[in-house]
Amino acid sequence: MQNKLLALFTALGGAAALVACVTINIYFPAAAAEKAADRIIDEVWQIKKGEDAVKGDRPAAPN
Amino acid sequence: MKAMTELRVLMFALALAAAGQALAQANLEINTPAIASLQASMQQRHGQLAGLYASGAVGLTRDGNVVLRDANAVPLAQRQQVNSVVAAENQDRAALYREIARANGKPEWENDIRATFAQRWIEKAQAGWYYQNTSGAWVRK
Numbered sequence: 001m002q003n004k005l006l007a008l009f010t011a012l013g014g015a016a017a018l019v020a021c022v023t024i025n026i027y028f029p030a031a032a033a034e035k036a037a038d039r040i041i042d043e044v045w046q047i048k049k050g051e052d053a054v055k056g057d058r059p060a061a062p063n
Numbered sequence: 064m065k066a067m068t069e070l071r072v073l074m075f076a077l078a079l080a081a082a083g084q085a086l087a088q089a090n091l092e093i094n095t096p097a098i099a100s101l102q103a104s105m106q107q108r109h110g111q112l113a114g115l116y117a118s119g120a121v122g123l124t125r126d127g128n129v130v131l132r133d134a135n136a137v138p139l140a141q142r143q144q145v146n147s148v149v150a151a152e153n154q155d156r157a158a159l160y161r162e163i164a165r166a167n168g169k170p171e172w173e174n175d176i177r178a179t180f181a182q183r184w185i186e187k188a189q190a191g192w193y194y195q196n197t198s199g200a201w202v203r204k
Binding site for chain 1: 089090092093098100102106141163172175176178179180183184187197
């Protein structure tokens with residue numbers, strides 16, 4: 001009985017590990033990418049922490 | 064009894080693997096010399112681009128680039144120069160997206176990274192700047 005249980009859990013664990021490996025390979029970490037993008041954009045556009053687009057409002061130059 | 068111990072070890076290993084995966088996804092690697100140099104070059108160019116965004120001459124595209132959208136907003140004599148600034152910026156942006164993907168060992172992520180940046184550039188744009196919405200129409204923020 002216990003051996004059967006062990007076999008079952010080993011199989012389940014193996015399947016889970018396999019799924020995890022596949023996930024690592026195809027999964028795009030959207031939240032991490034957003035965080036990285038924000039850090040780079042803040043640097044390029046010199047946006048200080050706490051300052052957002054609304055506060056950085058600037059009137060458009062006349063055409 | 065032995066089965067339970069083995070089971071516990073297995074569970075522990077799985078939990079450890081899951082934790083490692085979560086940690087790996089917490090941050091993308093962006094601290095490489097190539098990315099830093101692109102960032103510096105773009106930051107410097109922003110001095111020229113800021114006025115062009117504000118006048119509406121240059122807008123942010125939905126695919127993470129910039130484009131001269133209203134040539135009439137730029138005096139004829141400066142148009143050539145603006146064109147080359149825009150071209151240089153797009154070159155740096157393409158290189159940036161590619162480098163981030165490569166720095167994380169996932170060159171195939173380049174387009175996802177570009178799409179993420181496209182959204183974030185627009186999100187962080189100042190009021191008055193022009194951007195392309197998802198259907199390609201120009202919108203003044």
